[in-house]
Amino acid sequence: MDRPIFRTEALSKVYDTGDVRVHALAGVDLKLFAGELAVLLGPSGSGKSTLVNILGGLDRASSGKVWFKDIDLTALPERGLTRYRRDHVGFVFQFYNLVPSLSARENVQLVTDVARDPMDPAEALGLVGLSDRLDHFPAEMSGGEQQRVAIARAIAKRPEVLLCDEPTGALDSRTGVQVLEVLKDINERFGTTIVVITHNAAIRQMAHRIVRFQDGRIVSVETNETRLAPHDIDW
Numbered sequence: 001m002d003r004p005i006f007r008t009e010a011l012s013k014v015y016d017t018g019d020v021r022v023h024a025l026a027g028v029d030l031k032l033f034a035g036e037l038a039v040l041l042g043p044s045g046s047g048k049s050t051l052v053n054i055l056g057g058l059d060r061a062s063s064g065k066v067w068f069k070d071i072d073l074t075a076l077p078e079r080g081l082t083r084y085r086r087d088h089v090g091f092v093f094q095f096y097n098l099v100p101s102l103s104a105r106e107n108v109q110l111v112t113d114v115a116r117d118p119m120d121p122a123e124a125l126g127l128v129g130l131s132d133r134l135d136h137f138p139a140e141m142s143g144g145e146q147q148r149v150a151i152a153r154a155i156a157k158r159p160e161v162l163l164c165d166e167p168t169g170a171l172d173s174r175t176g177v178q179v180l181e182v183l184k185d186i187n188e189r190f191g192t193t194i195v196v197i198t199h200n201a202a203i204r205q206m207a208h209r210i211v212r213f214q215d216g217r218i219v220s221v222e223t224n225e226t227r228l229a230p231h232d233i234d235w
């Protein structure tokens with residue numbers, strides 16, 4: 001796990017909202033390695049989502065550089081960034097963003113229909129333990145199940161990277177653990193690089209590395225000597 005998949009150099013993001021200039025990222029130098037599960041911690045507003053959105057090609061830096069392997073994302077035109085996102089990145093957000101009128105299988109199909117080398121939707125849903133919920137609609141599923149559909153949708157295109165912004169933020173601890181078990185399994189089974197933003201500091205115990213943010217800067221990067229399985233984490 002020593003091959004960088006992301007590298008940022010003096011990455012900055014400034015939001016200009018009239019009178020106020022917010023330095024959401026103020027010079028971030030970070031390497032993330034292929035196959036690692038990294039947890040990003042830090043107070044609200046410290047820049048975690050901004051960084052992850054830039055890594056995922058949803059947003060652009062104001063200055064500095066970010067590479068995905070040998071691709072300079074900061075130099076890609078809009079179409080290239082869209083292709084990068086489609087081919088390489090899966091996203092999981094706090095609120096699952098499923099289409100309410102579509103079944104679990106159809107929600108996953110939205111992605112597999114346009115992916116280059118997708119899994120079968122039923123296979124992706126099987127990987128997150130939902131083989132018996134293929135034809136259920138979001139309203140017929142628990143929060144944890146809906147989040148697992150969202151993860152199935154994100155992994156069905158076999159992305160190299162899974163970017164998760166507060167994936168357990170809306171879940172109670174029991175269902176949160178199930179979601180984290182799925183992320184750990186994906187990381188181990190496919191070697192997918194996984195980045196998890198969380199406000200729940202206990203989750204750091206399942207990470208290979210923990211990156212802490214404050215005021216748009218990285219204040220520490222720590223490697224876990226021993227990792228805990230999600231079901232052994234005390235929330």
Ligand SMILES: Nc1ncnc2c1ncn2[C@@H]1O[C@H](COP(=O)(O)OP(=O)(O)OP(=O)(O)O)[C@@H](O)[C@H]1O
Nearest residue numbers: 015017022024042043044045046047048049050051
């Ligand atoms: N679109 C935007 N326009 C203006 N300011 C923004 C925008 N997005 C983020 N910011 C500001 O940038 C800073 C960093 O925000 P960001 O969402 O990256 O922090 P965060 O660490 O992910 O916070 P949280 O844990 O609350 O999600 C904050 O001060 C935020 O208010």
